[in-house]
Amino acid sequence: MRVGTRDTAPGARRQEEPDGTGRREEHGFIELDGVEKVFHVRRKAGRLRRVREEVRAVDGISFSVPRGAMVGYIGPNGAGKSTTVKMLTGILVPSGGRLRVAGIDPARERTRLARRVGVVFGQRTTLWWDLPLKDSYELVRRMYRVPEAAYRRNLERCVELLDLGPLLPVPVRQLSLGQRMRGDIAAALLHDPEVLYLDEPTIGLDVISKAKVRGFLREVNAERGTTVLLTTHDLTDIEQLCRRVMVIDHGRLVYDGGLDGLHAVGRSERTLVVDLERELPPIEGVPGARTVKVEGPRQWLAFPAAQSAAPVVSAVAERYPLVDLSVREPDIEDVISRMYAGSTAP
Amino acid sequence: MLYAAVAAGSFRRYATYRIATASGVFTNTVFGFIIAYTYTALWTARPHLGGYDLPQALTYAWTGQALLAATGLLTGGGMDELQERIRNGDIAVDLHRPADLQLWWLAADLGRAAFQLIGRGLLPMAVGTLAFPSALPASAVTWLLFLVSVALGVVVGFALRYLVALTSFWLLDGAGVSLVAMLLCMFCSGMVLPLNVFPGAFGEVVRLLPWSSMLQVPADVLLGVHDGTGAALALAFQAGWAAVLLAAGRLLQSVATRKVVVQGG
Numbered sequence: 354m355r356v357g358t359r360d361t362a363p364g365a366r367r368q369e370e371p372d373g374t375g376r377r378e379e380h381g382f383i384e385l386d387g388v389e390k391v392f393h394v395r396r397k398a399g400r401l402r403r404v405r406e407e408v409r410a411v412d413g414i415s416f417s418v419p420r421g422a423m424v425g426y427i428g429p430n431g432a433g434k435s436t437t438v439k440m441l442t443g444i445l446v447p448s449g450g451r452l453r454v455a456g457i458d459p460a461r462e463r464t465r466l467a468r469r470v471g472v473v474f475g476q477r478t479t480l481w482w483d484l485p486l487k488d489s490y491e492l493v494r495r496m497y498r499v500p501e502a503a504y505r506r507n508l509e510r511c512v513e514l515l516d517l518g519p520l521l522p523v524p525v526r527q528l529s530l531g532q533r534m535r536g537d538i539a540a541a542l543l544h545d546p547e548v549l550y551l552d553e554p555t556i557g558l559d560v561i562s563k564a565k566v567r568g569f570l571r572e573v574n575a576e577r578g579t580t581v582l583l584t585t586h587d588l589t590d591i592e593q594l595c596r597r598v599m600v601i602d603h604g605r606l607v608y609d610g611g612l613d614g615l616h617a618v619g620r621s622e623r624t625l626v627v628d629l630e631r632e633l634p635p636i637e638g639v640p641g642a643r644t645v646k647v648e649g650p651r652q653w654l655a656f657p658a659a660q661s662a663a664p665v666v667s668a669v670a671e672r673y674p675l676v677d678l679s680v681r682e683p684d685i686e687d688v689i690s691r692m693y694a695g696s697t698a699p
Numbered sequence: 700m701l702y703a704a705v706a707a708g709s710f711r712r713y714a715t716y717r718i719a720t721a722s723g724v725f726t727n728t729v730f731g732f733i734i735a736y737t738y739t740a741l742w743t744a745r746p747h748l749g750g751y752d753l754p755q756a757l758t759y760a761w762t763g764q765a766l767l768a769a770t771g772l773l774t775g776g777g778m779d780e781l782q783e784r785i786r787n788g789d790i791a792v793d794l795h796r797p798a799d800l801q802l803w804w805l806a807a808d809l810g811r812a813a814f815q816l817i818g819r820g821l822l823p824m825a826v827g828t829l830a831f832p833s834a835l836p837a838s839a840v841t842w843l844l845f846l847v848s849v850a851l852g853v854v855v856g857f858a859l860r861y862l863v864a865l866t867s868f869w870l871l872d873g874a875g876v877s878l879v880a881m882l883l884c885m886f887c888s889g890m891v892l893p894l895n896v897f898p899g900a901f902g903e904v905v906r907l908l909p910w911s912s913m914l915q916v917p918a919d920v921l922l923g924v925h926d927g928t929g930a931a932l933a934l935a936f937q938a939g940w941a942a943v944l945l946a947a948g949r950l951l952q953s954v955a956t957r958k959v960v961v962q963g964g
Contacts, residue, residue, distance in 0.1 A: 444794045446957065467797040479792045483712040492708060495701040496798055524715070 709810030
């Protein structure tokens with residue numbers, strides 16, 4: 354199998370989803386057709402000479418997301434994820450191709466579309482730094498002309514699900530990162546957007562905050578039918594939230610389908626780290642797993658990501674003196690680099 | 700209204716920096732004294748320089764201190780923040796909002812100026828008036844015209860700083876442009892010396908530039924230099940510059956947002 358090139362794109366490797374989240378829907382809520390974004394960068398080349406260089410941040414991407422879907426959009430740093438989100442909001446104008454959200458061309462009607470869209474840029478905030486969280490929400494209410502009743506209902510819901518109650522009177526600058534992120538997510542939802550773009554919503558958050566954010570997003574998607582496009586580095590976000598995942602690398606869509614398929618294609622592996630009572634020769638005879646590293650009493654066993662960790666753990670525990678263990682999930686960079694390795698192999 | 704809420708929020712936001720305000724008041728008062736003594740020496744040596752008598756010159760000096768923070772005569776006056784947002788890419792958040800970027804920042808700047816006029820302007824003005832001879836008007840109408848003139852001066856100041864800030868879309872570091880703009884503003888607003896002190900064609904030109912709207916014109920309105928129609932003309936002069944500069948800002952804004960890269964992942 355080859356990774357999608359320009360001729361085969363907008364194909365990439367597509368797995369038909371049983372629930373119909375694939376290409377079957379003719380008119381998706383979000384439609385991209387051969388979208389490109391080219392930046393021109395001036396680079397120093399010698400003392401005075403400058404060279405104009407072309408950077409293809411997004412290089413011919415096509416996909417379609419139906420209304421109400423929750424889709425993961427992943428890829429390594431600099432792959433073009435944020436650029437895509439900026440084009441979807443109309444902040445950046447595509448250099449080529451066709452892009453529609455709810456039938457609207459974002460770059461042409463940015464303001465009109467903005468009323469129907471919520472965005473969370475994980476590393477930036479829309480909240481008013483020096484003022485209480487509540488004040489920022491009041492501003493959102495006026496900005497989007499949210500009717501009083503709807504505003505109160507939405508705010509109550511967000512406060513409840515995201516534990517914002519005690520934070521409302523606190524100036525944003527005093528919030529922790531996790532609290533601020535929850536505050537930002539609520540701000541993006543007060544006007545009942547039909548679609549929500551989340552650009553790294555869990556970056557830098559601790560486990561509890563991550564869980565809270567994920568639970569909330571699942572709820573919003575299920576209850577209000579909000580279409581969600583989730584950009585992330587964290588595969589766990591995807592595993593827990595999205596049935597469909599799109600992988601972008603070097604500005605191209607290299608995978609579009611279910612998460613299992615991604616693991617299969619990427620042949621990704623989870624790692625079981627075990628601490629034994631004492632130094633022992635490499636563990637052998639565990640079905641489906643192989644020992645990849647030994648360091649004193651600690652050993653690393655790799656097994657396919659799609660496989661459960663339980664039989665591996667019990668097989669080890671049965672025959673070896675186990676003190677402690679942990680399971681490490683494959684990360685996206687890993688999966689993607691394996692996808693490339695796989696695609697060039699015969 | 701959205702923009703009224705933005706202005707009110709901005710006012711409250713600046714009101715939270717109490718220590719900064721207190722030290723600002725202190726600085727303005729100290730500088731007021733230094734300039735007042737300098738002007739006293741100057742106007743004693745050259746009475747009626749630039750058409751002012753000594754009390755008028757002193758009131759001019761203290762008006763300068765009172766307006767310094769509000770119209771942003773010396774500092775970026777809040778636009779550093781916009782520049783920084785453009786530089787680090789936070790502007791993406793602002794651009795996504797269903798609101799006009801220029802109006803948003805204008806509203807925020809008006810809220811800031813209103814706070815700084817009250818928080819940083821009143822006290823130095825009061826101290827200066829008690830400590831030195833003064834030529835403050837008794838007429839309520841003059842004071843009202845002065846307030847209108849100050850408001851227009853704030854808008855002109857904003858429009859100029861907005862233009863400077865937008866250059867950050869092209870220049871990765873706006874520090875150089877900011878510095879030049881600040882020096883121009885300091886001199887051409889009449890902060891260093893009243894502009895009517897400058898003789899000949901040079902003086903004529905400087906008085907016609909937009910910066911004079913930020914201090915010279917409001918001060919003259921306060922001092923009652925103009926008669927009725929003269930005051931109206933002075934306000935029209937300011938309003939004209941405000942309109943031209945805001946329009947230029949809009950134009951630059953639309954070019955910037957259309958063409959330029961929103962920086963940072």
